[in-house]
Amino acid sequence: MTARFDIAVIGGGVVGLAILRRFAMAGLSCMLMEKGADILSGASKGNSALLHTGFDAPPKSLELQCMKAGYAEYLDIRQRLNLPLLESSALVVAWNEEELAKLPSIVEKAHKNGVADVRQIGQTEIRLKEAKLARNALGAVLVPGEHIIDPWSAPLAYAHQAIAHGAKILRNAEVKGVDWANGEWNIVNRARQVSARIVVNAAGLFGDRVESFVREPPFAIRPRRGQFVVFDKPASKLVRAIILPVPAERTKGIVVFRTIFGNLAIGPTAEDVDERETASCDGETLRKLHARALEMLPALEALASTPSTPAFVPRSSIRTM
Numbered sequence: 045m046t047a048r049f050d051i052a053v054i055g056g057g058v059v060g061l062a063i064l065r066r067f068a069m070a071g072l073s074c075m076l077m078e079k080g081a082d083i084l085s086g087a088s089k090g091n092s093a094l095l096h097t098g099f100d101a102p103p104k105s106l107e108l109q110c111m112k113a114g115y116a117e118y119l120d121i122r123q124r125l126n127l128p129l130l131e132s133s134a135l136v137v138a139w140n141e142e143e144l145a146k147l148p149s150i151v152e153k154a155h156k157n158g159v160a161d162v163r164q165i166g167q168t169e170i171r172l173k174e175a176k177l178a179r180n181a182l183g184a185v186l187v188p189g190e191h192i193i194d195p196w197s198a199p200l201a202y203a204h205q206a207i208a209h210g211a212k213i214l215r216n217a218e219v220k221g222v223d224w225a226n227g228e229w230n231i232v233n234r235a236r237q238v239s240a241r242i243v244v245n246a247a248g249l250f251g252d253r254v255e256s257f258v259r260e261p262p263f264a265i266r267p268r269r270g271q272f273v274v275f276d277k278p279a280s281k282l283v284r285a286i287i288l289p290v291p292a293e294r295t296k297g298i299v300v301f302r303t304i305f306g307n308l309a310i311g312p313t314a315e316d317v318d319e320r321e322t323a324s325c326d327g328e329t330l331r332k333l334h335a336r337a338l339e340m341l342p343a344l345e346a347l348a349s350t351p352s353t354p355a356f357v358p359r360s361s362i363r364t365m
């Protein structure tokens with residue numbers, strides 16, 4: 045028998061679950077289908093968990109609007125949902141004269157984006173804030189509002205709240221096709237027959253493939269792999285802020301950050317790859333990440349690290365990673 049819903053969401057990452065929560069709370073009947081054995085089978089399970097202010101997003105962009113709305117909503121709901129927040133701030137650090145010259149334009153862009161508390165600081169203030177940072181940090185942009193969250197508990201809370209409002213979640217339910225017939229969408233998946241008035245494509249890295257069920261996708265996803273090195277807990281005492289590099293044209297660059305669980309991590313890389321299924325680490329990249337972390341925080345030398353399971357990032361949706 046076909047199960048009928050107002051809304052069917054394809055993909056159980058943070059985006060699909062946030063959408064499910066909103067529609068369920070609005071009183072609509074909702075179903076989410078996730079192809080993995082559990083929710084968070086994609087990028088949402090392996091990101092840096094930085095809550096971005098949008099200070100470096102393209103001015104007037106949809107990306108900026110989404111970042112600002114997401115930031116405000118997380119701060120608004122987090123206490124009610126008991127979601128953690130590490131109020132860390134971020135420093136965009138210039139490690140050479142060329143990068144130092146770019147700092148005023150980063151501040152200017154942040155102000156244009158409405159993030160008014162961003163300001164440039166000099167070496168003395170860097171030392172006061174981050175005594176363990178390598179001495180060749182020449183200057184930085186301080187972004188007080190950038191914070192760290194838990195990447196798993198937020199989408200899990202969205203799932204629970206959606207279910208509490210009547211939503212259903214199907215796992216091991218890869219959507220293989222979507223057909224329009226008799227005024228509704230029929231969603232082809234292994235788990236059960238589902239139809240809905242509206243289908244939301246929240247399939248992340250596979251968004252173009254899902255889109256191709258109904259039309260020529262108006263966008264292409266070109267995958268990138270991101271690897272991290274995670275240091276053991278004593279390392280997190282070495283730094284307070286998220287340490288961002290001055291961004292290169294192609295990526296946001298390698299970031300050093302504490303995790304909500306009390307570790308210190310460095311990454312992610314942003315490697316163009318052809319396939320989307322296999323997430324693997326390689327020793328050479330991890331060694332380079334490890335070495336870069338030591339350059340930035342020499343006191344790390346004495347401490348242990350663990351390679352992480354890498355995650356994929358769809359380049360088209362994450363502009364700066």
Ligand SMILES: Cc1cc2nc3c(=O)[nH]c(=O)nc-3n(C[C@H](O)[C@H](O)[C@H](O)COP(=O)(O)OP(=O)(O)OC[C@H]3O[C@@H](n4cnc5c(N)ncnc54)[C@H](O)[C@@H]3O)c2cc1C
Pocket residue numbers: 054055056057058059060077078079080083084085086087088089090091092093094095096217218219220246247248249250251254270271312355356357358361362365
């Ligand atoms: C290394 C890395 C670091 C990042 N750091 C940050 C950060 O610090 N801050 C930040 O804000 N963002 C960060 N991001 C970006 C962030 O992780 C993503 O924007 C976000 O997770 C995307 O969520 P999503 O729900 O769109 O996609 P996903 O989490 O990929 O979810 C899509 C889901 O759809 C499922 N799916 C796919 N096809 C089908 C199908 N046919 N049928 C059913 N289910 C399907 C997948 O299994 C998956 O579970 C980072 C990303 C990466 C990879």
